[in-house]
Amino acid sequence: MKRYFYFVGVLLLSLGSVATAQTPVYLDDTKPVEERIEDALSRMTLEEKVALCHAQSKFSSPGVPRLGLPENWMTDGPHGIRAEVAWDEWEQAGWTNDSCMAFPALTCLAASWNPEMALLYGRSIGEEARYRNKNVLLGPGVNIYRTPLNGRNFEYMGEDPYLASEMVVPYIEGVQSNGVAACVKHFALNNQEYDRYAVDVEVSDRALYELYLPAFQAAVQRGKAWAIMGAYNRYKGQHCCHNQYLLNDILRGEWGFDGVVISDWGGVHNTVESAYNGLDMEFGTGTDGLGVSASDAYNHYFLAQPFLDLLKKGEIPESVLDGKVRNILRLMYRTTMNRNRPFGSFKNPAHALAARQIAQEGIVLLQNRDNVLPIPLDKTKKILVVGENAIKMMTVGGGSSSLKAWYEVSPLDGLRARVGDAAEVVYARGYVGNTDGSYNGVVSKVDLSESRSAEELLAEAVGLARESDYVIFVGGLNKNSQQDCEGGDRIAYGLPYNQDRVIEALAAANPRTVVVLISGNSVAMPWADRVPAIVEGWYCGSEAGNALASVLVGDVNPSGKLPFTIGKQLGDYHAHALNDPLVYPGVDHKQVYRDDIFVGYRWSDLQKDSKPLFCFGHGLSYTTFEYGKVSLDRKQMTAADTLRVRLTVKNRGSRAGAEVVQLYVSDLKSALPRPLKELKGFRKVMLQPGESREVEFLLDRTSLSYFDDAKHEWVAEPGRFEVLVGASSGDIRSKAGFELK
Template sequence: MRSFLKPLWAAALLFPLQAAMAQTPVYLDDSKPIEDRVEDALSRMTLEEKVALCHAQSKFSSAGVPRLGLPENWMTDGPHGIRPEVAWDEWVQAGWTNDSCMAFPALTCLAATWNPDMSLRYGRAIGEEARYRNKNVLLGPGVNIYRTPLNGRNFEYMGEDPYLASEMVVPYIQGVQSCGVAACVKHFALNNQEYDRFGVDVEVSDRALYEIYLPAFKAAVQRGEAWAIMGSYNLYRGQHCCHNQRLLNDILRGEWGFDGVVVSDWGGVHNTREAAYNGLDMEFGTGTDGLSVSASDAYNHYFLARPFLEQIKAGVIPESVVDGKVRNILRMMFRTTMNPNRPYGSFEDPAHGEAARQIAEEGIVLLQNRDNTLPIRLEKTRKILVVGENAIKMMTVGGGSSSLKAQYEISPLDGLRARVGSAAEVVYARGYVGNIDGSYNGVVSKVDLSESRSADELLAEAVALARESDYVIFVGGLNKNSHQDCEGGDRYDYGLPYNQDRLIEALAEINPRTVVVLVSGNSVAMPWADRVGAIVEGWYCGSEAGHALAAVLVGDVNPSGKLPFTMCTRLEDYHAHALNDSLVYPGVNHREVYKDDIFVGYRWSDKQKKNHRPLFCFGHGLSYTTFEYGKAVLDRKQMTEADSLRVCVSVKNTGSRAGAEVVQLYVSDLKSSLPRPIKELKGFRKVMLQPGESREVEFVLDRTSLSYFDDAKHAWVAEPGRFEVLIGASAEDIRSRVGFELK
């Protein structure tokens, strides 16, 4: 591991200042309160210096104030790894040889761990890498809600449930910021699709906004104490979200008390006046190429650059407006680059690889396991066939701004071969051809995906090998190419691409021990589900993907991941598509109306008839052992709004091997004035149990656990009446119920 050398620029800049002054200025004295330091630094700045802080000076940096020893701000894309360096004014690679990072699992995988401890570990590891590279803002994590499985960017987010996303985002932020790096939570708000993302104006009820789409952001601000927020590209109430009065001024700062920096998404700013008044602090990416005027002067033409400065000088905009922005920026700087106790960070640290592997192992979900197809019994196995392009394709490359130049990436094929060793023969068949271009944004895949054989020839080879193999491991799914799981465009349809269904069905017909591993960040149609032995959701698991997957397949690791979103049989089983209304998705003439309202994910599927139940429900995930739940017990049968209620339930491992179970608590309001979901997730605990071991799991419910948002009152309401607590292993596998009354 290489340690980070303390930078010398700070001493070089500050020495002349300190030598010239008999007393250290307040802003340089870290023993003073941050607010005093902010005001002192602000008082010493010229108007031009203030405005310069509010806009980019390069693709990923903004100016400091060298005269005062205030350093530049440097951003980096996340949230799954630290983006490779790009040129000052262009998106091309800078050509560094020391900017390869650890690729961590995508956030869908992190959410699938249902383990806040893993989220904290993730945040610390990625924060250490950002700090080593001297970045003071990490552009992540993302917490936009999974509304449609077609959204190309769902893999960057934490699923469909606002409570789960809230509980998982808070420790991630705390981990990142413990390294002296600001977590910039994105994309605020209502950025639930990539189609028409720059122009779509979202109309949503206040109730859905507050109950579904804002809670994770609120948790990030109030509990995670995030130091930065990124606006989104889309519009809300006719204003772009990067400078939106309702979202940024009224809610983010007014209702939640946010004191950090609001950063624009790259190219998300559209006019100076709204950017000045409607909550934005730092503008990045306008013009996208950085060269829209000239190579030397492009950034001065940003909306918060020279046009902003000229309007302040003319008295059109008061100087107090820029002062407010600079206070927020300085506050972030004193928390990061100007904090002398900021740790140094680390890079190429084996501990980061270990963290990536364990997160992946905990996040992989065993969806189906007919006749105990898994784990692979190596002692009775002579040949394993691995089929599919995703078994060899590099998945750290591509997907948009989260594309990485990874130090290494273990493919599923290589991971399985390394684990199986000489115990059995592992052979490979391509099976299908997807996208053979393995490069993205200057990063070139190390795998040659060219193929001259026809689809029929590839199918025939795979079927022939399947006939003589003990196991068939098909590794397919999506692939982070355009219109798969990728920024900038949504998927075209719900089915698997590249005619994979045909191949899976042919393999399953030949070999009953066919295991389908889906590498994806979205749900897909599975018309072959009842004909294959096992189905595994393998996510995009980063550098350690192959090792983690192999450990689960052979049983070194007992799977414990649970789905963070609902997997439906058909696209039209999702509420946004069930209405068959283009105005609901993807929008008409840049206008989109969320008529699905609060009934997103399991909140919608719970209301459907039995023949429209999901293929795999929210919270679902199997294990190689079994768990028995006791009866849920309350410490009282009544509570008031000022009380809390304790819920206890025992869980026992009744199988023959150790395993972890996610105990899920849902609350049902049995009678309410406004329509409510049948149940809502309000608690979960992940517990590790040895064979035969039992443990008591405790939850605490309070008023917030019972409340809904009343549009008319603009307030959270806990309505007196009867409620029910449901304890289960998933949204549909409810093991115990107990009722109580709110007085």
């Protein structure tokens, strides 16, 4: 079948303007996509092709109206669809129908250790992006948790490349099932916000391939991501948004990526490098989105008029431009030009249920001495909630992931709604943090102003604590500058606003004091041995309060596991243990990753004299699980074989619960230094009281390999290996050995 494209005053939702009538153009949409791309390319002028390569507004790039080629519209993610902003400004456009569902931060998703939750997340947020007529979602992020000071860790999926890889693939599949491209970011080595625009990262090829690239490779080769966003920082002296090694050699050359490469906003610095080094679309150049003049701003982007001038002079061949346009056209045909693209949905109650379920599976019970949790409502008359984070909106702020949420249930409101008349729930501020609740024109609905002194607030909280059955302290970090926020790193590892003092005073006043940390990063907990229960509550989006309440009172049995290591102090992290500013945060825009492959538990496993406060993969339950003995289907294997690993897990408690069974592999002797163990498999299994289930894993050559940077290849070295299965990296329950021939 052949059809004609007529543009006769169609209202474009995302643009909010009316397109002008165009002469119909004959296009054959029955041909394969690659033939259609070549057909469209052959009809375009040089100027039209160049125009596709750069923005026309903050979040859009032009199409070719006379050919029926639509504009591309981006939206920030990865936790919700960003509110509409003005054409050339970051401030709000003033729409009344652009509130979104706020989903949990990606640290919470990673903490669920459940790929099914990642698929649900991707489908849900993809439906909202599609309904808002966006064809590119700027997310998810998969940069590795190297330092707990990184202000943007809350947008990523933890410290382990295997966990991040397994979680990012279904997220991408879910988003793209809606005809919306997932733009995986920030490629690559964007592991801090300090000096992010200029720092030049020096890292071994081995660390690059073993730690910092696997999640991106999984996104491209398994998730089939349609877009990749470059990073702000530099690698090998070149900015990552136009980097020969990352974009041409690795992304396209080694991995075969056929999607579009999009710059981070303001991440482009050079026309010639942008032309040759893998970038397709340039966004955000100039601090305010404008260049030389307001009337002609976007023509002065590096891939705009300067690019066109070099093409016309013959200094850059047109074939270079055509390569970019093919990638951009492929994006269009996969999204807005796909006639089978679904319509999406917005303000959908199903999205609220998804957000809540993801949050409930990601919340981590870190400590629970004497089974102080869950709160027994039938024996509780008064619950005291203390802390600014119990009422502060966490969907506002944090940088590009800041949202204009449809609604947000606070921890205090969620607990009050769940407890109802069963017990009295009272509130005390306890401390004052950052009272600014606005970001990019979105204003918090909560008044955080406070006239009382710190002593008065503390005295009130302690007095109420003495007369309460339970104290729930809700603190942690927030999304203000130099905390969990884009654009800067944290300045200290400890809790801000003197929260430690408040926690210690509450613990002294009431033995049933529960600390709930709202954060996307680990923090120091000098009071950990003085409180019976600690909960990592993350940033859980619109349903945060409801999800947290369901865990605290036992409606939901917690099953989240940490996606990163929580050290007792900053020096427990390798990047900081070296006490070398060149390692972190860098000197004169140069940084050397001397921590190499030993990041997170790979480092803490080697420290015989000290253990982390809470290890990678840790998380408790309201029930107990018994692990059986690991069995292997063979004692020897070759590189061509698959090793089958089995064990039985039993719920020994009185309530249903889910356990994340984690499989690690240890190379007992190798030519190159290796971590003591590395995560190579996990399964989340739901078990009723007394129920047993067999859990199975498959290991192959890739599970045993390390990257030999001298050979520039993955090597599975013959010798003895060990399989270790447990409830966390620090709680191994069973082992079995085998030999690779």
